[in-house]
Amino acid sequence: xxxxxxxxxxxxxxxxxxxxxxxxxxxxxxxxxxxxxxxxxxxxxxxxxxxxxxxxxxxxxxxxxxxxxxxxxxxxxxxxxxxxxxxxxxxxxxxxxxxxxxxxxxxxxxxxxxxxxxxxxxxxxxxxxxxxxxxxxxxxxxxxxxxxxxxxxxxxxxxxxxxxxxxxxxxxxxxxxxxxxxxxxxxxxxxxxxxxxxxxxxxxxxxxxxxxxxxxxxxxxxxxxxxxxxxxxxxxxxxxxxxxxxxxxxxxxxxxxxxxxxxxxxxxxxxxxxxxxxxxxxxxxxxxxxxxxxxxxxxxxxxxxxxxxxxxxxxxxxxxxxxxxxxxxxxxxxxxxxxxxxxxxxxxxxxxxxxxxxxxxxxxxxx
Numbered sequence: 297x298x299x300x301x302x303x304x305x306x307x308x309x310x311x312x313x314x315x316x317x318x319x320x321x322x323x324x325x326x327x328x329x330x331x332x333x334x335x336x337x338x339x340x341x342x343x344x345x346x347x348x349x350x351x352x353x354x355x356x357x358x359x360x361x362x363x364x365x366x367x368x369x370x371x372x373x374x375x376x377x378x379x380x381x382x383x384x385x386x387x388x389x390x391x392x393x394x395x396x397x398x399x400x401x402x403x404x405x406x407x408x409x410x411x412x413x414x415x416x417x418x419x420x421x422x423x424x425x426x427x428x429x430x431x432x433x434x435x436x437x438x439x440x441x442x443x444x445x446x447x448x449x450x451x452x453x454x455x456x457x458x459x460x461x462x463x464x465x466x467x468x469x470x471x472x473x474x475x476x477x478x479x480x481x482x483x484x485x486x487x488x489x490x491x492x493x494x495x496x497x498x499x500x501x502x503x504x505x506x507x508x509x510x511x512x513x514x515x516x517x518x519x520x521x522x523x524x525x526x527x528x529x530x531x532x533x534x535x536x537x538x539x540x541x542x543x544x545x546x547x548x549x550x551x552x553x554x555x556x557x558x559x560x561x562x563x564x565x566x567x568x569x570x571x572x573x574x575x576x577x578x579x580x581x582x583x584x585x586x587x588x589x590x591x592x593x594x595x596x597x598x599x600x601x602x603x604x605x606x607x608x609x610x611x612x613x614x615x616x617x618x619x620x621x622x623x624x625x626x627x628x629x630x631x632x633x634x635x636x637x638x639x640x641x642x643x644x645x646x647x648x649x650x651x652x653x654x655x656x657x658x659x660x661x662x663x
Contacts, residue, residue: 301572302358304335305342308632309365310557312342315565319572328628335359340568345371345548346531346628354382361571363564367391367422367551368502370471385567387560389422391551393639393659395500396427398550399466400658401607402524404598406543407464407496411436411597416462418442418482419469419501420450427466428452433657443477460487464496471502485510493520500550503527508535515541524607526550532627536618546610547630554636586638587663589646597654600645605637 301320305312306327316322325334327346332353335341340361343349349362350373364372364386377384403410415431417424420442428450431438438452441459459465469479483506491497491514499506508529514521524544528534531548539545566576588603610630617626640659655662 301339302337303340303342304330304338306330306344306347306365309342309344309564310561312561315561316342316568319568319574332357342564343371347371349373349377351376354380361385361568363567365390365557365560365564368470370502370504383567383571385564385571387563389426390560390563391553391556392423392426393641394551394553394556394637395423395468396430397553397601397605397637397640398500398526398546398607399427399498400601401605402498402544403464403496404601405606405608406522406524408596408598410464413437413463414439414461416441416459416465418456418459418465418467419479420445420453421468421470423501424466424468427468430657434654456482456487457490460490461492462495464498465491467497467499467501467505469501469505471504479505481505481507483507483510485513488514491521493518494522496522496524498524500524500526503529503531508538512538512541532624534618534623534627536623539615539618544607544611545614546607547614547627549610549631549634552631552634552636553639555639555642557636585642585644585661587644587646597658600655600660601658604640604643 303316303320303322305316305322305324307324308327312324313322320340327344330347335353335357338357338359340363341359342363342365344364345366345368348371359382361383362372362377366386367388367390369386372384374384407413411434414437416439417428418441420428420440428438428440439454439459439462440450440452441454441456442450445453447453469482471480472478473480485507488507488510511523523542525542526546527548569576613630617630620626644661644663645655646663652662
């Protein structure tokens, strides 16, 4: 009889005990507190972005599988894992709908006329690509920068200089420090200073892609652009000076929907079972839909978006927590205790005069 796997996991990975407990003994810990002593005898390690996975953590341990319930993997030393024959799995795209929902809620709050704006997308991968596809269905004018794509793949592809001339600029790149097109401080002082007055800058990609010190200097000298940040350098000890100057500040929760978290966990389980040579038991996420009744049906698309998710609530929660002096602890607390919202696909809209094509583009159902 094969012995059960020993699995160490971040306690805040959705359904981790229920899903993985069938296949191993799961020990759940705070992600920021996981250290080598916890994984010495572990076969598998499951993490989120808050755990740095590197030589310091894994050397002289028995870990042979690392799963990250995240799209990005800049917290993982991938070359070290490859060199030491440790399998890496993560969940790219699992939170794409959720992050797009976050973007749209920011638009609705800070740029209500976004339907007639030119929107620039920096990074057109899983999340940026989902945003691009949705906005294209709504006939929004787009500009895209992604050096890994071609015009044949994305017709709106252009250079970064042109994208930064857009009315709204959305950052959706991973954080990379090497290669032909590293993204660390991609938006440096020179590029930040080329952003036109009145522009809305949204960063729901990764902290470190936008030079925070340069952005503060731009806001101090001109204060002529709107800014929404969900990701930060040095999380959870975020830049309070920057937070105080921008319009919307949230604690890295753009991807926090119920559906996204469920999907991420299932993707890791599928990868672990494949690693073990076992058959996946993937399950559909079954939810009872919620009905939004709009009465006389005189709503705008912004009203619908904000009825499902109003980003200002998360902004208020972060500012309140930081004002109490909790800083890093408060940042993590909001994330760990976050009441997951739902993707648009969870909602059916009653009595809407909106065109069905608009509702379906966002994922709503109409009844």
